[in-house]
Amino acid sequence: MRTIRLYPRLLGAHFRSLLEYEADFLILAAATVLMQVVNIVFLSALFAKVPVINGWTFWSVVTMFGAVALAEGVGSLFFDGMWNLAWQINRGELDYYLVRPYPVVLQSSSAAIGINGLSNIVTGGLMIGAGLAHSAIDWTPWRVALGVLLLISSVVIKVSINLGTNAACFWLSSPSPMFAFAMHQVGDLARFPLSIYPIALKAVLGVVLPFAFISFFPIASLLETGTSRWVGLLTPVIAAYCAGLAAFIFRRGLRRYESAGN
Amino acid sequence: MPIVEARGLTKVFRRADKGSGLAGSVKHLFARRYQDKVAVDHVDLSIEAGEAVAYVGPNGAGKSTTVKLLSGILVPTSGEVRIDGLHPQRDRMTVAHRIGVLFGQRTQLWWDLPVSESLAVLRDIYGVDHATYRKRLARFDEVLELGEILPVMGRKLSLGQRMRADLAAALVHGPRVVYLDEPTIGLDLAVKDRVREFFRGLRDEGTTVMLTSHDLADIEGFCRRLVIIDEGRIIFDGDLEAVKDRFARERILHVETTRPVPLETLRSSLPGAEVTLEETPLRYAVRFDRFAMTAGQAVTVLATLTDLADFRVDEPSIEDVIRRVYSGDLVLDDTGVPR
Numbered sequence: 262m263r264t265i266r267l268y269p270r271l272l273g274a275h276f277r278s279l280l281e282y283e284a285d286f287l288i289l290a291a292a293t294v295l296m297q298v299v300n301i302v303f304l305s306a307l308f309a310k311v312p313v314i315n316g317w318t319f320w321s322v323v324t325m326f327g328a329v330a331l332a333e334g335v336g337s338l339f340f341d342g343m344w345n346l347a348w349q350i351n352r353g354e355l356d357y358y359l360v361r362p363y364p365v366v367l368q369s370s371s372a373a374i375g376i377n378g379l380s381n382i383v384t385g386g387l388m389i390g391a392g393l394a395h396s397a398i399d400w401t402p403w404r405v406a407l408g409v410l411l412l413i414s415s416v417v418i419k420v421s422i423n424l425g426t427n428a429a430c431f432w433l434s435s436p437s438p439m440f441a442f443a444m445h446q447v448g449d450l451a452r453f454p455l456s457i458y459p460i461a462l463k464a465v466l467g468v469v470l471p472f473a474f475i476s477f478f479p480i481a482s483l484l485e486t487g488t489s490r491w492v493g494l495l496t497p498v499i500a501a502y503c504a505g506l507a508a509f510i511f512r513r514g515l516r517r518y519e520s521a522g523n
Numbered sequence: 524m525p526i527v528e529a530r531g532l533t534k535v536f537r538r539a540d541k542g543s544g545l546a547g548s549v550k551h552l553f554a555r556r557y558q559d560k561v562a563v564d565h566v567d568l569s570i571e572a573g574e575a576v577a578y579v580g581p582n583g584a585g586k587s588t589t590v591k592l593l594s595g596i597l598v599p600t601s602g603e604v605r606i607d608g609l610h611p612q613r614d615r616m617t618v619a620h621r622i623g624v625l626f627g628q629r630t631q632l633w634w635d636l637p638v639s640e641s642l643a644v645l646r647d648i649y650g651v652d653h654a655t656y657r658k659r660l661a662r663f664d665e666v667l668e669l670g671e672i673l674p675v676m677g678r679k680l681s682l683g684q685r686m687r688a689d690l691a692a693a694l695v696h697g698p699r700v701v702y703l704d705e706p707t708i709g710l711d712l713a714v715k716d717r718v719r720e721f722f723r724g725l726r727d728e729g730t731t732v733m734l735t736s737h738d739l740a741d742i743e744g745f746c747r748r749l750v751i752i753d754e755g756r757i758i759f760d761g762d763l764e765a766v767k768d769r770f771a772r773e774r775i776l777h778v779e780t781t782r783p784v785p786l787e788t789l790r791s792s793l794p795g796a797e798v799t800l801e802e803t804p805l806r807y808a809v810r811f812d813r814f815a816m817t818a819g820q821a822v823t824v825l826a827t828l829t830d831l832a833d834f835r836v837d838e839p840s841i842e843d844v845i846r847r848v849y850s851g852d853l854v855l856d857d858t859g860v861p862r
């Protein structure tokens with residue numbers, strides 16, 4: 262489809278200027294890798310004391326962390342422009358988007374490349390790979406397909422939450438993505454097995470803002486770990502729901518768009 | 524069928540009425556108060572295909588808001604817009620191919636791309652084939668001289684360069700309707716002239732053009748139809764020449780004589796005209812209504828009284844007329860007839 266073919270074209274247009282700031286790129290990449298290393302060190306220290314948390318071993322939690330990194334990486338490498346939405350709304354930058362024959366949401370999300378996403382994707386992929394390699398499951402073709410489907414769904418959920426929370430700016434009229442960023446911070450809680458949290462927090466992370474479907478539930482299903490293995494099979498459904506809801510919020514928000522006076 | 528049609532078009536902006544500073548912001552969180560601003564007020568407008576229309580009015584009159592409503596950027600508070608019979612929000616994609624918009628105050632070029640690359644991205648968004656694209660660029664280049672600015676980064680363009688590039692950007696897809704909102708703002712005279720010439724070319728090709736400006740020099744020699752908006756309401760919509768005929772009847776004949784003539788003599792021989800002395804000796808100004816006498820008649824009468832060294836006739840510019848409309852000196856009703 263034309264819409265999909267055009268997306269890399271729009272995004273790629275920024276690539277050249279990105280390379281102008283090579284130093285920035287390297288620093289960001291290093292920082293991202295370093296953060297994942299810190300995560301792993303922290304996890305090994307934790308699991309040196311308690312080898313299993315609610316049925317989760319070190320390697321299964323590494324897989325979870327990997328899934329989060331992968332989803333965040335795709336979100337920033339390919340859809341970083343969403344985080345500029347507040348600014349775009351406030352400055353009236355949607356004016357020209359609205360008169361071009363291309364979805365406004367895709368023009369917005371392709372407005373920037375988050376190059377640190379690349380290192381997140383790579384480290385996330387490595388963590389998932391290592392985690393799966395240490396698991397005891399046997400890889401039937403069916404399970405491989407399930408794994409791919411779950412990971413794609415997980416990425417869709419993360420990107421949809423980014424979109425939905427950033428689109429809140431149509432109502433909040435703040436020039437910065439504070440709200441979306443706060444929600445993103447909440448999502449960090451879902452890095453750990455959900456079963457360690459009290460019920461209220463479980464409800465938030467599983468239902469209200471389904472961060473738990475980015476890593477906890479789908480990885481539990483894939484690795485057959487923990488107590489609620491079947492829930493993860495709903496991940497594609499949740500993904501479709503999140504994408505639909507985010508698109509709906511964006512569309513409603515767009516009707517409220519008031520441009521900017523000069 | 525008109526290509527652009529608006530009925531009862533109204534836009535009310537709701538502005539948060541915040542007090543100043545932090546205290547104001549906090550108070551606003553608890554008791555939200557708003558102030559309504561009617562930017563466009565029941566505007567009816569209908570533009571035929573191929574028509575060129577000037578949309579003028581003072582700053583803050585609602586010109587840009589009207590353009591945003593007519594291009595589907597804003598959803599009207601009430602009333603409706605049709606472009607080629609289409610609804611600008613419901614049929615956004617189709618409408619987008621048919622309209623081109625330029626906001627002189629804001630660029631649509633990518634700041635981190637050279638102009639050539641910005642234009643190429645737009646070409647791909649609109650799905651213009653390469654041959655057509657090259658032909659169009661070549662044509663823009665004739666008047667706008669794009670060649671020198673194509674390799675320049677968006678952020679490094681001067682205002683004049685930016686406006687020329689933005690004009691090309693607004694037209695890469697060959698739109699049938701073009702809205703130009705303050706397209707000459709801030710430009711120096713040489714660039715202004717070039718840009719104005721470009722507009723005339725656009726009009727001559729049969730593109731429907733709505734040109735918004737508060738610089739009246741933009742519209743003289745560009746279009747026959749004039750729409751004046753003030754405080755969100757259309758106060759005149761009609762023929763530019765008719766406005767001039769109706770409200771710019773006054774002519775001023777400046778004469779220079781070879782020897783002094785008593786003012787009284789001149790006045791009695793030109794009843795109905797107002798004769799005054801000008802600052803320099805031997806120069807007189809004769810004000811008259813062009814429908815009461817012609818400049819030729821006035822000159823003939825004066826020539827019987829004395830030898831004329833020189834004369835010149837001034838007619839008021841449309842600028843003067845519109846200024847009088849703004850100042851409330853002239854009141855027009857919807858049909859453009861003075862009340």
Ligand SMILES: Nc1ncnc2c1ncn2[C@@H]1O[C@H](COP(=O)(O)OP(=O)(O)O)[C@@H](O)[C@H]1O
Nearest residue numbers: 519520521522536562582583584585586587588
């Ligand atoms: N996005 C907006 N939010 C609030 N008020 C606005 C906005 N845009 C325009 N206005 C107000 O509406 C009025 C008309 O503005 P505008 O259409 O830009 O006038 P013009 O283009 O004729 O100078 C002005 O009072 C302006 O302050």
Ligand SMILES: [Mg+2]
Nearest residue numbers: 523586587705
């Ligand atoms: Mg304006």
